[in-house]
Amino acid sequence: MRSVHLTEEIIQAYALNGTHEDPLVVAHIHECETCRAMAESYARMFSALEEMPVATFDFEVKELVLPQLPARAKARPVLVPVLVVIAGSLLALGGAGWYFREYLSGIADPSVPYLLYCLGPAALTLLVVLAADLFSSHRQKMTRLEYY
Known part of the structure; x- marks a missing residue:
């Protein structure tokens, strides 16, 4: 018998599925009394969990929680001022370009x-x-x- 036992995760996976893809794990559980007892314990626990009735509540959680939450502060619209600044800048640059169009055409070509x-x-x-x-x-x- 090996002195090193399997991890909890491996034993739980074995107990949940009834088998394991690694044959060494299956062989170890059949040989090791401690790991076999843990696997049987997990199997009983998993079967008991499956047999438990689904919990139902006679109250609405949303109605209990929402009134206790702090009121959300209204966010200031940031997009509108930014768009106004961009539109104003484009309008000013476009107007200056239109006004100085004769002078700019000679500068821009070369x-x-x-x-x-x-x-x-x-x-x-x-x-x-x-x-x-x-x-x-x-x-x-x-x-x-x-x-x-």
Whole structure:
């Protein structure tokens, strides 16, 4: 007989299924009196749990719990002011561009390649930073969801 016994998880799995995929586990339970007694004990407990009637309550849990929860503070709408600022900025830039359109057309033609070389990497860097922030925020929210 081996002096090392099986873990609780293995014995519980054996007691729940009546068998195990590892033949060494089955052989050990048949040979070891301690592990066999534990497996029989778990089997009796599992069968007793299956025979228990389903609990029914004559009250509504929601009616008891919801009044005790603190009232949720109303969240301020953040999107509306942000959209107003963005729309105002675009309108101001568009108006300035329309007003100075004759002057800007002469400036922009020779500098378009340089502008693309400067703005392209900046825009790409901004997209990477925003995507990383979005991923981090999503991971934090999902972690919080697992605890509640």
